[in-house]
Amino acid sequence: MHSERTVASALASYLRQAGVTRVFGYPGESVVEFMEAARDSGPAMIAAIREASAAFMAEGAAMRTGGLGVCLSTLGPGSTALLNGVAGATLDRVPMLAVSGQVASSREQYWKHQVVDQGRLFGPVTKLAARLEAGSADTVLRKALRTATAERPGAVHLTVTTDTFGMTVEGGDGTVPPLGPATGSLDFFGEDPLRQLRGARRPVLLAGGGAVRCGAGPALAELATRAGLPVVVGAMAKGVLSEDHPYFAGVLDMAGHRVIWDLLATADLIVTAGFDAVELITPWRLSVPVLHVDTTPNTDQVYPAATEVVGNVAAALSWLLASWDGAPRWQEAEVAAHRAALRDGWQAGYTPGRLNPSEVVTTVRAASPAGTVVTTDVGSHKITAGQAWSAYAPRETLITNGLSAMGFGLPAAIGAAASAPGPVVCLAGDGGFGMTATELAVAARLGLSLVVVVFSDGSLNRIELHQAALGYPLTATAVDRVDIPVLAESLGCDGIRVENVSGLEKALSTAFSGRVRPLVIEARIDTSQYAAQY
Numbered sequence: 018m019h020s021e022r023t024v025a026s027a028l029a030s031y032l033r034q035a036g037v038t039r040v041f042g043y044p045g046e047s048v049v050e051f052m053e054a055a056r057d058s059g060p061a062m063i064a065a066i067r068e069a070s071a072a073f074m075a076e077g078a079a080m081r082t083g084g085l086g087v088c089l090s091t092l093g094p095g096s097t098a099l100l101n102g103v104a105g106a107t108l109d110r111v112p113m114l115a116v117s118g119q120v121a122s123s124r125e126q127y128w129k130h131q132v133v134d135q136g137r138l139f140g141p142v143t144k145l146a147a148r149l150e151a152g153s154a155d156t157v158l159r160k161a162l163r164t165a166t167a168e169r170p171g172a173v174h175l176t177v178t179t180d181t182f183g184m185t186v187e188g189g190d191g192t193v194p195p196l197g198p199a200t201g202s203l204d205f206f207g208e209d210p211l212r213q214l215r216g217a218r219r220p221v222l223l224a225g226g227g228a229v230r231c232g233a234g235p236a237l238a239e240l241a242t243r244a245g246l247p248v249v250v251g252a253m254a255k256g257v258l259s260e261d262h263p264y265f266a267g268v269l270d271m272a273g274h275r276v277i278w279d280l281l282a283t284a285d286l287i288v289t290a291g292f293d294a295v296e297l298i299t300p301w302r303l304s305v306p307v308l309h310v311d312t313t314p315n316t317d318q319v320y321p322a323a324t325e326v327v328g329n330v331a332a333a334l335s336w337l338l339a340s341w342d343g344a345p346r347w348q349e350a351e352v353a354a355h356r357a358a359l360r361d362g363w364q365a366g367y368t369p370g371r372l373n374p375s376e377v378v379t380t381v382r383a384a385s386p387a388g389t390v391v392t393t394d395v396g397s398h399k400i401t402a403g404q405a406w407s408a409y410a411p412r413e414t415l416i417t418n419g420l421s422a423m424g425f426g427l428p429a430a431i432g433a434a435a436s437a438p439g440p441v442v443c444l445a446g447d448g449g450f451g452m453t454a455t456e457l458a459v460a461a462r463l464g465l466s467l468v469v470v471v472f473s474d475g476s477l478n479r480i481e482l483h484q485a486a487l488g489y490p491l492t493a494t495a496v497d498r499v500d501i502p503v504l505a506e507s508l509g510c511d512g513i514r515v516e517n518v519s520g521l522e523k524a525l526s527t528a529f530s531g532r533v534r535p536l537v538i539e540a541r542i543d544t545s546q547y548a549a550q551y
């Protein structure tokens with residue numbers, strides 16, 4: 018430990034202890050002291066092109082690693098720019114610490130220039146928005162870390178006045194509290210869950226982010242197999258059950274969504290496994306009973322559940338499994354027939370001879386090495402990719418399906434690629450790509466061999482479809498055409514435009530071997546599939 022601990026060095030030390038190796042941010046005078054304190058021992062500071070992207074980079078890093086994502090901004094305009102990514106972490110249930118500087122304490126209560134009340138700004142989009150002060154720095158830092166990582170995880174924002182960073186922290190040498198979900202006991206509410214499950218003839222499992230965070234994949238796979246339960250997952254839990262598992266039954270509210278809802282409607286019991294109602298895009302209209310299994314009681318009440326098993330999701334599923342002595346409820350062949358119908362659903366509107374969105378997804382998937390991490394942005398391409406991209410392990414498909422903010426995909430891919438080895442692909446719409454395209458310079462600066470595929474349709478397709486469905490003329494939904502390969506090249510990347518599958522395959526043939534520059538592929542798609550599936 019340093020002989021004199023300052024607030025800046027204490028913050029850096031807590032972050033290192035929490036396993037944080039990178040802070041994504043953008044400098045300003047008010048946070049220079051912190052950057053200096055972290056310069057030698059870490060965490061390393063990665064400068065984004067703007068704060069909004071830095072927050073999404075931190076979110077992508079945390080989604081990939083399961084650890085804490087950290088972003089940093091200066092006061093006022095820096096902090097207001099962070100907001101979307103911070104809200105994203107909270108609604109996507111990703112542990113995040115966001116730190117913003119502030120004008121000196123002596124002026125904080127009356128100064129006007131660049132001062133916003135950051136506590137009130139971040140309050141509604143975080144689990145906690147607090148002020149870091151020298152006298153309580155240890156406690157507040159422990160509280161911030163514990164709050165961000167406790168179930169359900171989310172963002173914490175800390176405001177630090179510029180003079181505070183240099184102040185001495187009194188007392189002990191601050192060690193981090195335990196982080197992450199409990200591993201042990203279960204609480205039971207309502208009816209007997211075992212009787213409910215045993216009594217069901219057509220039960221279906223619905224898994225979500227809580228299952229990922231609890232490492233419940235193996236228990237989920239075993240319960241699905243032994244009890245013969247089809248497993249539907251939320252988009253943010255993709256890979257918690259390998260999608261080549263015989264009981265995998267698809268992703269909720271992505272392409273082919275009606276087929277999934279039809280399956281759920283035929284069930285006589287839905288057993289949730291860490292499913293989070295934040296992932297529902299369409300209303301819950303089912304009258305099927307629900308057995309709610311999660312780290313959190315069913316406080317949302319988006320669906321009613323007469324029975325709740327609350328605690329570690331892996332422990333809860335193992336407990337159900339240990340008591341299961343019935344015959345499999347569904348045959349593998351029935352689930353395979355459902356998957357075939359789902360496949361027809363997400364391929365509907367396929368136009369031979371054109372570059373179909375689902376084909377872009379499956380072609381990129383086929384070319385990607387095992388263990389490739391994919392991020393998506395938000396729009397019609399996300400709805401397609403959420404279903405058509407095959408996921409085989411958790412934390413490899415990074416999708417925002419809580420806040421669902423455009424502008425997530427590329428920064429999240431950069432954050433993920435900077436935080437863990439292995440190939441990373443970003444699938445983005447041309448609208449969302451345009452919001453953050455200059456961040457490609459960061460990917461180039463860091464030497465990340467990202468592959469970015471832009472679903473180029475000249476439109477905010479998802480919104481166009483809505484306007485068309487209402488019979489309205491299309492207004493403000495055209496995306497200005499820019500020369501994407503030229504843009505990419507100017508930012509230190511390679512760029513190529515493709516108009517058909519063979520062109521895409523050719524572009525991908527060297528994408529994953531020995532590349533040092535990021536590659537941007539503009540895929541000129543035909544949007545008939547989107548329209549057919551809306």
Ligand SMILES: Cc1ncc(C[n+]2csc(CCOP(=O)(O)OP(=O)(O)O)c2C)c(N)n1
Pocket residue numbers: 394395396397398399421422423424445446447448449450472474476477478479480496
């Ligand atoms: C920051 C933000 N602004 C607006 C929206 C609303 N929205 C959802 S999808 C979409 C269209 C996205 O267009 P694009 O990125 O081109 O993807 P596409 O739908 O064409 O695949 C919009 C505007 C949003 N989710 N996030």
Ligand SMILES: [Mg+2]
Pocket residue numbers: 396446447448472473474475476477478496
């Ligand atoms: Mg588009």
